[in-house]
Amino acid sequence: MTTYTLHTPIPCHAAICKALNLAGQERRVTLGLDLELNTPAGSLVVAGGQPLNLGKHPRSLWVELVGWLVNQGCEVHCVQEACGFGWEFHRELEGAGAHSVVVAPQELSGKRKTDKRDARMLATLLWDYVSRGNRACLRPVRVPTVEKQQQRGSHRRREQVIKLRGQIASQGRSLLWDHGWLRDLDSWWAPKNWEQLRADLLAAGRTWLVDMIEPMQRMCLQLNGYSEELKKKAISEVKPPKTAIKKSEPGLILNAAEPPRASEEAPAAQVRPKGLGELSYAIIAAEVGDWNRFKNRGQPGSFIGCCPSEYSSGEKQKLGQIDRMGSSRIRTTLVEAAWRICRLNPNWRGVRKYPEELGPQGTVRGARKRKAIVACARMLMVDLWRLHMGTATLEGLGLEPATT
Incomplete structure (x- = not known):
């Protein structure tokens, strides 16, 4: 029934x-x-x-x-x-x-x-x-935990606040230019710059213009303070882990005379090199979430979209520019950090690989230098993964540790 x-x-x-x-x-x-x-x-x-x-x-x-x-x-x-x-x-x-x-x-x-x-x-x-095991029909994405989602939410919100501050500052600058105040107005909303600008406007009899632009200055100042709070929060939420040093990959020299055994407690490894600021590290760590997600050194480079595009057929192989099929936030942060690291760490393997472009005595400029720094950004991502996995040390990579 x-x-x-x-x-x-x-x-x-x-x-x-x-x-x-x-x-x-x-x-x-x-x-x-x-x-x-x-x-x-x-x-x-x-x-x-x-x-x-x-x-x-x-x-x-x-x-x-x-x-x-x-x-x-x-x-x-x-x-x-x-x-x-x-x-x-x-x-x-x-x-x-x-x-x-x-x-x-x-x-x-x-x-x-x-x-x-x-x-x-x-x-x-x-x-x-x-x-049916057809793994090519869908592309699953990693779902963050609630804690990881909150961590990356701080620096993402900071990016939005800075963008909003820039929009309001641009509106105030265009208003001044539209009414004939043709002067250099970079960061006009900053307290010292605003005091001088306000005094000049009042001296010129532009009181009505001060009344229109002063609310914009207050909003920019509030947004700037809010972005600083978010910056401190993002840094405090992500701390470098105490990573145990494991076996070394080929070509990388460890500090320890003998790699520690699996049962032994290895000393904590510093994972932030000189030139990689606290905020930059916090952005990268929050966006990655779990460094164990990468199983080989090719995956970190693919994650940030720094792998070359390819158009090959038969025996012919043609590689093009990077595909940018990855996290643009990490890629941008790594490129900015690579400029600083190449300047502060002349013994890093990225500088040694591109001495003419990035070395202290380098003479190459233009597109060739920019391509070299993008390649170094990919190297930096791979090195950070190795440092977190404990398969390398800063000294073995030719990097100096961050002072703070």
Whole structure:
């Protein structure tokens, strides 16, 4: 005798029950969710069958559906694209018992793009990914923990505050220029510069202009103070770890005469070289999250998008400029740090590799020097990974430790 449940909140309850009955012992399902602010669209694949379009529902209802499927003995896999709505929905799905994965956005449904089509394609691709082992159909992204998300939120918010301060400062500068005050107004909102600018404007009889621009100066000053607070917070949240020195990679010399055994307690290794500031290190460490995510030295370079683009066929190989398919925040920070490190650490392997471009007696300028510094930024990322893994020391890499 079949028992029917009426007025259940589960979307398409009858169709899902029918698909589960037809699947028999196969209880693996994949749920594709196309996210939006309030009501994500979903599609369900049961045992590799045709996708069931479940419509659009609140997030709480999708979590309830996952919990109900788990209670029915199903192995539930969920997928959603990374977007600007955070990671809470992913964590809620995992809390309900699902194996949730967040993937990089990609074109799913061609020229006819709808939420319904995208959800259906996500569910189908997830089935290929999970059941058929097709690892090329989706690109999962690493979901940070709540602590790591908060750590990187400080310096990201600081970037936004600095950008907003620059926009307001530009508006004030354009206002002054528009009314004929054609002077150098770099950082006009700074306290000393503002005192002189205000006195000059009042002396010239531009009182009304002072009244218009003074609120902008106060906003810039407040945003500058807020950015300094965020800077201190970002630095305090990320500290260099005490990393045990392991076996050395070929070509790298360790300080210790003998590498410590696995059971021994190795001394703490300094991981911040001279020239890499506290804020720069905090940005890199917060964006990386876990240095153990990299299994070889090629992965850190790929993570920051400093691998060369390639167009090869047959025996011909053509390498181009860097692909930039990685974290732009870390890449920018590393390039800035590489300029300082090359100047303060003349014995570093990056300087030794490009002596004509970056050495103390270097004479090369222009594009060739810029290409060399990008290559050094990639080396710096690899060296930081080695330092965190304990396979190298600052002395072995030709780097001096940071003083603070």
